[in-house]
Amino acid sequence: MTDDAALDPGFFARDAPAVARDLIGIAMLVNGVGGRIVETEAYDAQDAASHSFRGPTPRNAVMFGPPGHVYVYRIYGMHWCVNFTCGNGAAVLIRALEPGSGIETMRVRRNGAVDRLLCAGPGRLCQALAIDSSMNGLPVDAPPFDLHGQPGDTEVTATTRIGIRVAADIPWRFCLAGSPFVSRRPALAQDSC
DNA sequence: CTACCGATCGCCT
DNA sequence: GGCGATCGGTAGC
Numbered sequence: 001m002t003d004d005a006a007l008d009p010g011f012f013a014r015d016a017p018a019v020a021r022d023l024i025g026i027a028m029l030v031n032g033v034g035g036r037i038v039e040t041e042a043y044d045a046q047d048a049a050s051h052s053f054r055g056p057t058p059r060n061a062v063m064f065g066p067p068g069h070v071y072v073y074r075i076y077g078m079h080w081c082v083n084f085t086c087g088n089g090a091a092v093l094i095r096a097l098e099p100g101s102g103i104e105t106m107r108v109r110r111n112g113a114v115d116r117l118l119c120a121g122p123g124r125l126c127q128a129l130a131i132d133s134s135m136n137g138l139p140v141d142a143p144p145f146d147l148h149g150q151p152g153d154t155e156v157t158a159t160t161r162i163g164i165r166v167a168a169d170i171p172w173r174f175c176l177a178g179s180p181f182v183s184r185r186p187a188l189a190q191d192s193c
Numbered sequence: 194c195t196a197c198c199g200a201t202c203g204c205c206t
Numbered sequence: 207g208g209c210g211a212t213c214g215g216t217a218g219c
Contacts, residue, residue, distance in 0.1 A: 041200065049200070051215095059215060076201050077213035083200090093200055123201050163200050183201095 012067035016042035016090040025154035029146040030129040033102030038176040045089030049167040052089030072136040079123030098181040121183040
């Protein structure tokens with residue numbers, strides 16, 4: 001009934017792991033295309049795996065700006081990744097969506113990929129939603145972005161993060177329990193929260 | 194200025 | 207399961 005509710009002001013001005021966990025199940029649209037968030041990862045300035053760990057630079061400046069803004073960066077020379085800032089160098093990486101709106105558009109952008117792989121992974125998600133560096137620094141509560149839903153109304157599993165070499169033991173990756181749309185299935189033993 | 198390498202993906206075997 | 211593609215940020219000389 002309140003699934004179309006906008007997120008509270010201040011939603012992003014909290015610890016990144018709490019924001020990352022509460023984003024699971026929230027709908028994320030860019031120009032009307034997207035779906036429910038099913039996988040996130042938290043990073044903060046005290047975290048050796050974070051872009052912000054060594055302090056502000058031109059690339060990560062948005063992470064040190066106000067909460068609730070979009071941080072976009074390029075990885076491996078060819079993929080875009082999108083984060084939502086939480087203030088003080090912290091941010092949440094959006095890793096996977098369950099496709100919900102604009103699926104045909106996403107299929108075209110993703111070159112005919114099957115639905116399960118349209119948004120399963122940060123690079124794929126940005127390709128499907130047409131997110132690139134031109135959106136870096138934009139606020140998340142205004143077009144082209146649209147985030148809405150009821151935070152905390154889902155079963156979430158917490159595991160370690162993917163693709164990093166340092167701080168690999170921190171369980172700051174959050175997935176919608178049982179979702180087939182995550183980038184990689186969580187290991188069997190996880191904390192439920 | 195140069196060298197290294199990463200919060201990845203898709204295609205190959 | 208393994209590997210090549212491709213390039214900007216960062217650090218070090």
